[in-house]
Amino acid sequence: MCAIHHGENGDTGGDGILSALVSVxxxxxxxxxxxxxxxxxxxxxxxxxxTDVILCGIGYRF
Structure with a gap:
């Protein structure tokens, strides 16, 4: 998944232009x-x- 950020007035300058989500x-x-x-x-x-997000969970098969 990728996201492209456009700053104010539609410019793409700065460090936060492109982001990606990596999951394991x-x-x-x-x-x-x-x-x-x-x-x-x-x-x-x-x-x-x-940014890191850690999700933990349990599951039950029925």
């Missing part, structure tokens, strides 16, 4: 019916402050 996910089946998942999302851009 891992799942573990605890039992036959239950599983656990961890996903890390990172918004990567040319600006020095990247």
């Amino acid at each position: 996910s891992a799942s573990y089946r605890v039992t036959r019916d239950w599983s656990a998942r961890v996903t890390r999302n990172r918004v990567v851009k040319r600006y020095t402050h990247d």
